Amino acid sequence: xxxxxxxxLVQRFCKSLLDIHILRLIQKEPxxxxxxxxxxxxxxGVKLTHGAVYPLLNxxxxxxxxxxxxxxxxxRARKTYxxxxxxxxxxxxxxxxxxxxxxxxxxxx
Amino acid sequence: xxxxxxxxLVQRFCKSLLDIHILRLIQKEPxxxxxxxxxxxxxxGVKLTHGAVYPLLNxxxxxxxxxxxxxxxxxRARKTYxxxxxxxxxxxxxxxxxxxxxxxxxxxx
DNA sequence: CTTGATATGTCAGATAAGAGACATATCGTA
DNA sequence: TACGATATGTCTCTTATCTGACATATCAAG
Numbered sequence: 182x183x184x185x186x187x188x189x190l191v192q193r194f195c196k197s198l199l200d201i202h203i204l205r206l207i208q209k210e211p212x213x214x215x216x217x218x219x220x221x222x223x224x225x226g227v228k229l230t231h232g233a234v235y236p237l238l239n240x241x242x243x244x245x246x247x248x249x250x251x252x253x254x255x256x257r258a259r260k261t262y263x264x265x266x267x268x269x270x271x272x273x274x275x276x277x278x279x280x281x282x283x284x285x286x287x288x289x290x
Numbered sequence: 291x292x293x294x295x296x297x298x299l300v301q302r303f304c305k306s307l308l309d310i311h312i313l314r315l316i317q318k319e320p321x322x323x324x325x326x327x328x329x330x331x332x333x334x335g336v337k338l339t340h341g342a343v344y345p346l347l348n349x350x351x352x353x354x355x356x357x358x359x360x361x362x363x364x365x366r367a368r369k370t371y372x373x374x375x376x377x378x379x380x381x382x383x384x385x386x387x388x389x390x391x392x393x394x395x396x397x398x399x
Numbered sequence: 400c401t402t403g404a405t406a407t408g409t410c411a412g413a414t415a416a417g418a419g420a421c422a423t424a425t426c427g428t429a
Numbered sequence: 430t431a432c433g434a435t436a437t438g439t440c441t442c443t444t445a446t447c448t449g450a451c452a453t454a455t456c457a458a459g
Contacts, residue, residue, distance in 0.1 A: 186384075187386070190383055213436075215435060232439085233416080233418075256426090257426070276391075278303065280392065322406075325406095341410090341447070341450090344409090345408085366454090366456070402459085404456085409450100410452105411451100412448090418442090420442100421441100424435100
């Protein structure tokens, strides 16, 4: 049962906080859309569709959370993203909020 | 800026994980719908509509996460909810997941 | 005796997000 | 040379969710 709940939560966090999930992955190491989809499936067992990922990546870049560069190997092109300082600030605000939530739990436990 | 991000996250966590937010409030002390809406506004500054809260409370009870009893003061009735063991399991799975997320951060920091 | 607060409920319509299709291109391999 | 994998992009339609309206009832205060 605890395992069922865990899977549910992994799925929900990943989908309803998809932008943060993506920022966290890219922060670990610069990455491109296709790779994000593959790693999310391998690491979490969650299938993202590219129709959801690519528009979000573009939006995150427009809003200043990501920066991209084109990498060309032979004639193949990929857009590798890295997290900007603004993106790092959002991720840190996220971790701070998680800590806060856990703290509240300890106080009342 | 960090403060703006925090407010954003409070809002998003509360709305996209509304069921867990409600379970956590009720776990602190048994509570009814109207009170949940008031406390959420006072504590977090987030306005929930009763059209979202009441159907969710009923759904959480049907699915076994909450249990309700009718409290009558004079002729006024209210439905006070408490969290079931199943509900507590979900909340604990939630906290475990938060801890996991923070752990991952430490490893890669 | 009427207004605002307490208290719960349903439901139609709006809205936001995503799935999946359409589109294109390279590369390796069978 | 055709298929599956890599790689990115747009867009329509569906689906899920919430807002806000409608509905009802008690109570306190002005």
